[in-house]
Amino acid sequence: MHELVLTAPQDLVESVSDALMDELGALSVSVEDADADTDEEQPIFGEPGMPAPRPGWERSRLKALFDEEQAAETALTLLLAQDWTEGLAAHALQVVDEQDWVRLTQSQFNPVDVTPTFWIVPSWHEVPADATHVMRLDPGLAFGTGTHPTTRMCLRWIAHQAPAHAQRWDRVLDYGCGSGILAIGAALHGARDIDAVDIDPAAVTATDANARANGVTVRTGLPDLAQGSYPLVLANILATPLKLLAPLLCGHLAPGAHLVLAGILERQADELKEAYAPWLALEVLDRQEGWILMGAQRAAA
Helix, strand or coil: CEEEEEEEEHHHHHHHHHHHHHCCCCCEEEEEECCCCCCCCCCCCCCCCCCCCCCCCCEEEEEEEECCHHHHHHHHHHHHCCHHHCCCEEEEEEECCCCCHHHHHHCCCCCEEEECCEEEECCCCCCCCCCCEEEECCCCCCCCCCCCHHHHHHHHHHHHHHHHHHHHCCCEEEECCCCCHHHHHHHHCCCCCEEEECCCHHHHHHHHHHHHHCCCCEEEECHHHCCCCEEEEEEECCHHHHHHCHHHHHHCEEEEEEEEEEEEEHHHHHHHHHHHCCCCCCEEEEEECCEEEEEEECCCC
16 A cells, blocks of 8 residues: 655645545545644634634645555656646655554544443443443444543433433433434433434434444434424534524423433533523533533423
């Protein structure tokens, strides 16, 4: 395997990447900041829910993998011969050792402890000895592997509240289910008749597969699947959509139901309280690494 490393200005990154993949036989192309770890490094990602401060790095490093050295050399020659690639520069052409990429990827994901007895464990790991509740979940395309603070806070709330409330969780709604991690977590703690919905069909597919892998029953679908009222409504999305969804989510609450919201930064607490004030008095339930968990209980009939 041979790696061709190029340096490109921001306006060439997309077109050079496309040319490498579509026309010049590259097996893959990755892009990183050419000025990383220097005084010139600048972030291009903003906080969740905020626009990115810029579309890309001023200078990017493109790494293209090729099966053969000759193919990499030909790709470089053809690219540098084009009028439109002015500013593109060759950085290196080097041999890349063969690796077991599956094993390397798996080594980056370890079991996650939600509580001392509730663990999320990838399928290739042994279950920790102290685990009494275990979710088998492998990294996939949809959001939610249990490592993010918002997900862990939701699952921790479920685990802590289940002994007192799971008997009432005869219907549960996971709105914006991602990988289905919250729906599965609720099922493992005694919830029944669970609806997990998402606007992304890939998330619906992932949730269905993950539920089957964990031996629990979850009904999955697009948002119109959610009908009627639920004793527990969970939504781990982001602050802006959560504000817009306030009437819909509150409309699904049964008398005495709990609403649990995540994906919220600490500075956004007052915005969420104001958005939900016509229906509920939200309060902060948990905090972790700058994120908060918010929730409320609807008055009983």
